Amino acid sequence: METENTLQPIKDVESCIEAIVFAAGYPMPYQKLSEVIGVGVREIKKFCARIAKRYESDSTGLLFLQFPDSCQFCTKEQYGPYIREALNVRRGGNLSSASMEVLAVVAYNQPVTRAFIDAVRGVDSSYAVNSLIDKELIAATGRLDAPGRPLLYGTTEKFLRVFGLSTLDDLPKTETVLPPNTLTDQLAIEVDAKEAPQQEDAED
Amino acid sequence: METENTLQPIKDVESCIEAIVFAAGYPMPYQKLSEVIGVGVREIKKFCARIAKRYESDSTGLLFLQFPDSCQFCTKEQYGPYIREALNVRRGGNLSSASMEVLAVVAYNQPVTRAFIDAVRGVDSSYAVNSLIDKELIAATGRLDAPGRPLLYGTTEKFLRVFGLSTLDDLPKTETVLPPNTLTDQLAIEVDAKEAPQQEDAED
Amino acid sequence: MENMTYRLSDFEGPLDLLLALIEKNKLNILDIPIALICDQYLEFLENARAMDMDIATDFLNMASKLMVWKSEMLLPHEDEGAEKPPRFDLSDILIRHQHAKEVVPKLFPLYAYFGGRCVKDTDEISPDKTFVAEQKITDLLAAVRRVNSYRDTIENAKTAFVPMVSKPIVPVEGKIVSILETLHLFGTATLRDLLSNEPTLADLIASFMGVLELIKLRRILIEEGDENAENSVHGEGTCFFINPDAPAEDAEADATVLSKE
Numbered sequence: 099m100e101t102e103n104t105l106q107p108i109k110d111v112e113s114c115i116e117a118i119v120f121a122a123g124y125p126m127p128y129q130k131l132s133e134v135i136g137v138g139v140r141e142i143k144k145f146c147a148r149i150a151k152r153y154e155s156d157s158t159g160l161l162f163l164q165f166p167d168s169c170q171f172c173t174k175e176q177y178g179p180y181i182r183e184a185l186n187v188r189r190g191g192n193l194s195s196a197s198m199e200v201l202a203v204v205a206y207n208q209p210v211t212r213a214f215i216d217a218v219r220g221v222d223s224s225y226a227v228n229s230l231i232d233k234e235l236i237a238a239t240g241r242l243d244a245p246g247r248p249l250l251y252g253t254t255e256k257f258l259r260v261f262g263l264s265t266l267d268d269l270p271k272t273e274t275v276l277p278p279n280t281l282t283d284q285l286a287i288e289v290d291a292k293e294a295p296q297q298e299d300a301e302d
Numbered sequence: 303m304e305t306e307n308t309l310q311p312i313k314d315v316e317s318c319i320e321a322i323v324f325a326a327g328y329p330m331p332y333q334k335l336s337e338v339i340g341v342g343v344r345e346i347k348k349f350c351a352r353i354a355k356r357y358e359s360d361s362t363g364l365l366f367l368q369f370p371d372s373c374q375f376c377t378k379e380q381y382g383p384y385i386r387e388a389l390n391v392r393r394g395g396n397l398s399s400a401s402m403e404v405l406a407v408v409a410y411n412q413p414v415t416r417a418f419i420d421a422v423r424g425v426d427s428s429y430a431v432n433s434l435i436d437k438e439l440i441a442a443t444g445r446l447d448a449p450g451r452p453l454l455y456g457t458t459e460k461f462l463r464v465f466g467l468s469t470l471d472d473l474p475k476t477e478t479v480l481p482p483n484t485l486t487d488q489l490a491i492e493v494d495a496k497e498a499p500q501q502e503d504a505e506d
Numbered sequence: 507m508e509n510m511t512y513r514l515s516d517f518e519g520p521l522d523l524l525l526a527l528i529e530k531n532k533l534n535i536l537d538i539p540i541a542l543i544c545d546q547y548l549e550f551l552e553n554a555r556a557m558d559m560d561i562a563t564d565f566l567n568m569a570s571k572l573m574v575w576k577s578e579m580l581l582p583h584e585d586e587g588a589e590k591p592p593r594f595d596l597s598d599i600l601i602r603h604q605h606a607k608e609v610v611p612k613l614f615p616l617y618a619y620f621g622g623r624c625v626k627d628t629d630e631i632s633p634d635k636t637f638v639a640e641q642k643i644t645d646l647l648a649a650v651r652r653v654n655s656y657r658d659t660i661e662n663a664k665t666a667f668v669p670m671v672s673k674p675i676v677p678v679e680g681k682i683v684s685i686l687e688t689l690h691l692f693g694t695a696t697l698r699d700l701l702s703n704e705p706t707l708a709d710l711i712a713s714f715m716g717v718l719e720l721i722k723l724r725r726i727l728i729e730e731g732d733e734n735a736e737n738s739v740h741g742e743g744t745c746f747f748i749n750p751d752a753p754a755e756d757a758e759a760d761a762t763v764l765s766k767e
Contacts, residue, residue, distance in 0.1 A: 422602045
C-alpha cells in the first residue's frame, strides 16, 4: 500500500467495502474484505447489511446483494430490458479483461488445467474460468492423467466464431505466444493434486 | 424491448441511467442512453449531473464520472490500494517517465501520428506507445488522410479518469504556449510514408 | 566548443542537447540559426566520440537532419520570390518538446492521486450469461501481452522462492553410470531407450549430457546404420554401444552437475 491509509471512521469502512465490491464485479467473500480492511468478518457483515439497506431504500438503480459468504452489487430487476438493449449492441462487449486473459492462455496452450491457468496468470482465475464456461467459449475436453485427474480445458467452436476464426491455426502467430515449457505440466499436477477432488466434484 | 416499460417519474430515469451505466462498466455514451431511455441527450446530461452530484456528496465509495460524450461509474481514488489488494491486482499501473512524456505529447497535441511523437521526443517511442495502448490510456482514433494513411492517436476516457480530469481542457497549464498543431500532416507525409504500410497492417 | 560543459549522458535525446545549445548561445527558440546550431551539435558529437563514447542512433539521426537543413539553407535560391522548401519546423518541435518536459512533473502527481479510481469489469452482470458479442482478435493479443508481462514477476517470485525448498540436484555422473549399465546389459541402445524414462526435464538434460560426455570420452560409440540409411545418425533412433577399446576411466571427474531448472 503506497499511502498510510487507515480507515478509522465507520462511514469510511462502508465506502471502502462498496468500492471493493463494485470493482470486483463478482461476489466478494466477506473473509477477503475482512483481511484487506482489517475488520472482523462479523463486523463486515454488519456493515454490508447497512449498505444493502441504503441501496434498497434509496432511489438508485443499484442493489447490494448479500449472500451467505459473499456480497455483490447488481442492478434492480426492472431496468433489465433497458440494460440489455443498451449493452447488446456493443461490439466486443461483455468480456472482462480477466476473461480475455484466461481465454488467451487457454487458446494458445490448450488443453490446460485450472492450475496451469492460475500459475500463468499468477492469480486465482476460477471466476473467469466459470464465466467462460457459462459463455461456452471454453469447455472441458478431458482429464489429465495425473493425481486428482484434473479437468483439461480447451476452446470451443463458439470461440472460433466470435473471433472470426476458421480453425485454431488461424490464431495469429505473434512473437509473444506464451512459452508453455517454463511452467511444465508437472506444476499443474502438483497443484491440482491438492485442490482437485473437491473442486472437480462441484463441476461434474 | 420485450416489456412495455415506460419510465415516467424523474427518479426512475435517474435510476435507469445508473443501472445501465453500472452494468456497462465502460464509458456509456449519452447518445446511447438517450436512444434506449427515450429522453433527449440534453436531458440525459442533466440527469447525469444530478447523479454525479449525489455520489460525490453521499458517503459512498463510488463516483459517477461525466466525460464530454459519456459517463461511467468508478471507485473513489482513496480506496485504490484496498481494491488492488482484494482483487490481487499487481502494481502494473506504474508509468515510466518515457511513457508519461509520450502521454503528454499525445494529450496536448492530439490527434497525432507515431511519427509526430517520435519527432517531438527526438527518440524512438514505439515501446512506450505500445505500452500506453495496452494500458488503454491512448487509442487509435482515425487515420490521417496522407500517403500511407497512418493511424492517429488520442487519449481515452480512461486517461481522463485516472488523471482526475473531466475534459481535456482540465489538463494542467504551463508557461510554454503550444502553437496550433500543423506539424502532423507534414510529418506524416515525410516520415510515415516510408514506414506506414507494414506497420499499420500489423495493427489492424 | 572550447570547454566541454556538457556530457552526452546529460541528455535523454538529441532535442535536449539542442535546447541546451540554444540556451547556451542565448538564442531565440523561434529564430534558430541552423548553421550555427548544426556546427555546434556536430562538434559536440565529435568530442563525445573522441572520448570513446557510444553515440546513440537518435543523436546521429538528428545530426544528419541538421546537415540536410543546413545545406538547404546554404544553397542559393534560384528565384527569390519562391516559397521556402518545406522542412521540419525545428522551433515548433523544440517548443512542443519543451512543453512535454514541463508537463510531465505535473502529470505524475495527478496520476498518483487519481490512479486509484477503479472501474468494474464488464461481463459479470451480463443479463444473458451465454451472450457473447463479436470479439476483436487484437483484444486477445493484448491479453496475451498482458499475461506475458505477468510472467516475469511470477518467474522472479519463483526463483526467489526456489532455494527455500530442497532443490533436487541431478548429477550427470549418476546418469553416466546408468547409461553404461544399460549398454552393458543390452549391448546396444538407441537414444530413445536411454532418454525415454526420465521423469523431469532436468533428468532428461542430465542424461543427454551424459551421452555427449561419454561420446566425447570415446567410452561409447555410435553404431553404423544399415546400408540403406543415408546418414549414420538417426535422431532418436541413433544407436550406441560400448567402445571395446575405451581409454582409461579418468576424465569423468569433470562431468557437470546440473541443477533442476
